[in-house]
Amino acid sequence: xxxxxxxxxxxxxxxxxxxxxxxxxxxxxxxxxxxxxxxxxxxxxxxxxxxxxxxxxxxxxxxxxxxxxxxxxxxxxxxxxxxxxxxxxxxxxxxxxxxxxxxxxxxxxxxxxxxxxxxxxxxxxxxxxxxxxxxxxxxxxxxxxxxxxxxxxxxxxxxxxxxxxxxxxxxxxxxxxxxxxxxxxxxxxxxxxxxxxxxxxxxxxxxxxxxxxxxxxxxxxxxxxxxxxxxxxxxxxxxxxxxxxxxxxxxxxxxxxxxxxxxxxxxxxxxxxxxxxxxxxxxxxxxx
Amino acid sequence: xxxxxxxxxxxxxxxxxxxxxxxxxxxxxxxxxxxxxxxxxxxxxxxxxxxxxxxxxxxxxxxxxxxxxxxxxxxxxxxxxxxxxxxxxxxxxxxxxxxxxxxxxxxxxxxxxxxxxxxxxxxxxxxxxxxxxxxxxxxxxxxxxxxxxxxxxxxxxxxxxxxxxxxxxxxxxxxxxxxxxxxxxxxxxxxxxxxxxxxxxxxxxxxxxxxxxxxxxxxxxxxxxxxxxxxxxxxxxxxxxxxxxxxxxxxxx
Numbered sequence: 001x002x003x004x005x006x007x008x009x010x011x012x013x014x015x016x017x018x019x020x021x022x023x024x025x026x027x028x029x030x031x032x033x034x035x036x037x038x039x040x041x042x043x044x045x046x047x048x049x050x051x052x053x054x055x056x057x058x059x060x061x062x063x064x065x066x067x068x069x070x071x072x073x074x075x076x077x078x079x080x081x082x083x084x085x086x087x088x089x090x091x092x093x094x095x096x097x098x099x100x101x102x103x104x105x106x107x108x109x110x111x112x113x114x115x116x117x118x119x120x121x122x123x124x125x126x127x128x129x130x131x132x133x134x135x136x137x138x139x140x141x142x143x144x145x146x147x148x149x150x151x152x153x154x155x156x157x158x159x160x161x162x163x164x165x166x167x168x169x170x171x172x173x174x175x176x177x178x179x180x181x182x183x184x185x186x187x188x189x190x191x192x193x194x195x196x197x198x199x200x201x202x203x204x205x206x207x208x209x210x211x212x213x214x215x216x217x218x219x220x221x222x223x224x225x226x227x228x229x230x231x232x233x234x235x236x237x238x239x240x241x242x243x244x245x246x247x248x249x250x251x252x253x254x255x256x257x258x259x260x261x262x263x264x265x266x267x268x269x270x271x272x273x274x275x276x277x278x279x280x281x282x283x284x285x286x287x288x
Numbered sequence: 289x290x291x292x293x294x295x296x297x298x299x300x301x302x303x304x305x306x307x308x309x310x311x312x313x314x315x316x317x318x319x320x321x322x323x324x325x326x327x328x329x330x331x332x333x334x335x336x337x338x339x340x341x342x343x344x345x346x347x348x349x350x351x352x353x354x355x356x357x358x359x360x361x362x363x364x365x366x367x368x369x370x371x372x373x374x375x376x377x378x379x380x381x382x383x384x385x386x387x388x389x390x391x392x393x394x395x396x397x398x399x400x401x402x403x404x405x406x407x408x409x410x411x412x413x414x415x416x417x418x419x420x421x422x423x424x425x426x427x428x429x430x431x432x433x434x435x436x437x438x439x440x441x442x443x444x445x446x447x448x449x450x451x452x453x454x455x456x457x458x459x460x461x462x463x464x465x466x467x468x469x470x471x472x473x474x475x476x477x478x479x480x481x482x483x484x485x486x487x488x489x490x491x492x493x494x495x496x497x498x499x500x501x502x503x504x505x506x507x508x509x510x511x512x513x514x515x516x517x518x519x520x521x522x523x524x525x526x527x528x529x530x531x532x533x534x535x536x537x538x539x540x541x
Contacts, residue, residue, distance in 0.1 A: 034458075057465035128455055150413065151454035160454060191454045192414035192423060193391060196298075203321045 006159035007054075008169050008241070012069045013266075014049035020076055023048075025283050028070075028081045029106065029275025030063050030097060032090030035127020035155060036241065039066035040272035041074070041081065045280050049074050052268050055127075059093030067096070083283045085275035089128070101278050103271045104133060104144050110274030111237055112139025115261045120233040123223065123252075123260075124270065125242035127155040130223060132230040139274070145230045150190070153222040155241040157191040158248075161215050164195055165208045176212040176247030183210050185218035194218065212247065220251035227256065235261050243267035290340070291347040293537030294327060294361065295370065295530075296354035299390030299418065300503070301327050302530050303334050305345070306537040309377060313338045314530050323357040331360075347540035351532060353392065353411075365539050367532055368396055368407045374535025375499045376402030379523045383495040386485060386514065386522070387532070388504035390418040395489035406492045414453040416484035418504050423453045424477045427460040428470055439474035439509030446476040451484070474509060482513030489518065499523040501531040 020026060023043035031038045033055060040050040051069035055062045063086065071077065078096060086094030087106040094100070103124075111122045112135065122133040129148035135141050151157040162169040183206075188194040198211050206214075219242075238260045242248050244267060253259050265273070290312065295302040297319060305313040315337070317330045335342065350361035351370040358364075367387070375385045376398055385396040393416040396407040414420050425432045446468065450456040456477070463473050481504070489498075498520055504510055505528035515522055525531055 057462050128458075149451055151452045156454055156458070190413045191452075192419050196391075196419075200321050 003166070005162045005166055006169050010053040012049070012051040012072055014074050015047060018043050018046065018048050020048055020074065020080070025280055026076070026081050027276045027279035027283060028067065028084040029272040029277070029279060030067060030084065030086050030094045031088040031103065031106065031269075031271035031275060032059050032063050032066075032086065032093060033088045033103075033127055033271070034090070034129070036268060037062045037066040037088070037090070038269045038272040039063075039070040040269050040276045041070055041076065042276045042280060045277065047265070047273070050266070050269050050272065052266060055090065059090035060095050062090065063094040064096070083279040085279040085282075087271050087275040098279070099282065101275060104131060104141055106271045106274030106278065107131070107239055108133050108135040108141045108274065109139040109277050110270035110272070111135070111239055113273060113277060114263045114265045114270060115235070115237040118235045119237050119261065121227070121230070121236045123227060123236070123238045125153070125155060125223065125238060125240040125248075127241065130154055130226060132227050134230055134233065143230060145226055147226060152189050152191055152194070153219055153226070157219065158242065158245065160191055160195065161198070161212070164198060165212060167208060167212065170244075172212055173244070173246035173248070175209050176216045177250075178209045179207070179213050182217070183214040185221055186214045189222065216245070216247035217251045220248050220255055223252060224255050232256065232258065234258060237261040237263070239267045239270035241268055289346045290344055291349070291537045291540050292331070292345050293370070293533040293535065294331065294348065294350045294355075294358050295367070295533035295536060296323055296327060296350065296352040296357050297389055298353055298392070300529065301330055302533040303330055304530050304533040304537050305334065305338065305340075306534065309538065311530070311534060314527065314533070316529070319354060323354045324359070327357050349536040349539050351536040363539060365536060368394060368404055368409075370535040370539065371501060371532045372396050372398045372402055372404050372535065373538050374531040375501060375525075377535065377538055378525050378531065379497060379499050381497045382499040382523060384489065384498045386489055386498060386500045388417065388485060388500070388502040388510070390503060393417050393485050393488060395485070395492045395494070397492045397495065408488045408492045410488060415451045416481055416488065418502070420453045420456070420481055421477070421504060421507060421510070423457055424460060427457045428464070428473060430470065430474070435474055436478070436506070436508035436510065438471050439478045440512060442469070442471040442475035444472040444475060445479070446472055448476050448480040456480070478507065478509035478513040481510055482517045485514060486517040494518065496520055497523055499525070501525060501528040503529045505529070
């Protein structure tokens, strides 16, 4: 089988310093996206464990798999979790969820925790959509815009390019800066046409990294036009898989003239993190 | 008097030689990355194959998105003008032209004399173009020629959620995983492109008769879907992808 250059690393993580048995509220958030799924487990609102994996063709199974993987080697089972919120494109397919909440609300809530309450504009660059979200100091959504019709400006579009150029997706951000001069962005919006354009550039002798740079800046430009329509306010942060792609992030920051906030958390778990925080609030309300 | 029409498209270069409004020769080649060189050699080939010299051609009209690649043309016209000229000469009753090429879809409305009244083009997005069908036939792993005939074997209506070709590829893979029959998926794809093209044609306001040209007109599944969507019969010329080059050849100085 041919090497799959688009394939990013799936993994799970847990905080060994937290003894969950001492926790009073244990909640989970499961974000079933069109491309990736995450399960996050919180103990009293603090990140305890999570998993990040590719969504399979079966959503309920993907939700279950993500949850099982997050709980792996934690000694915790589904029965120990007081409340679970499902979110994302496939949120209706989280069989063990107590409630579902839209991913827009969850991303804003999660980002508020991950980046701090000063965040006012959030850009979520997901697998098959891209959302610009305005939020207040509580992480409540005040406005949003999204593109979910077109692959330009989404992670899936970047995966297509990684495959076309035979470059591993986790390295393409850095590779896109290994160039002599920054090229003009690819002119086609449509990923299918951009692919033909890129093939032409390769044929004309462009090195792969230069083609990558041209595509990354086209993607950044595309997203900037979405952000401009929502009126971008600082602080600004990016979540989703593309937040890990420095080739897009740095070009985006340059075009906006604004730096995005950094976080030590995995940028792909914002939705699931927010869902688990909502779950915690719901448990607190019930117990009152 | 022989005139030539050269249509440099996104995917193919088409050349037609015309005498007394009749096609006497036609040929095509992939546009590739050297459209200019490929146009030149195709033009030389069609002359040689028909025992003609350049002096025998009284007029050369270029058209298509890559028409600038033809530096020896005597006239240059847009593909919309050429397409409507070609169609209305072939089918004098035609008032609406649907032209679906490799990377563009067009809806053109013309008057009784074949003059363009209004048109709409989609050139930004692969949905509703030949590139969409190609991407889908790759995802389904069936040759593009078999796509249309295969879709005719199905009467099912499966709605496609994705408009974007990239997302539609993933959707097709999911449908295959869910054990959906390939012929039903092929039908769903034809319906999807037809819906996209129909909405564009409705924007310019269509009037009968309707003619369909461009490479995608070879796809019988697409033709069925467009008939059903517009609730109208459609006229399809024998060589739909050469009609624009033919129309160009008819437009002389």
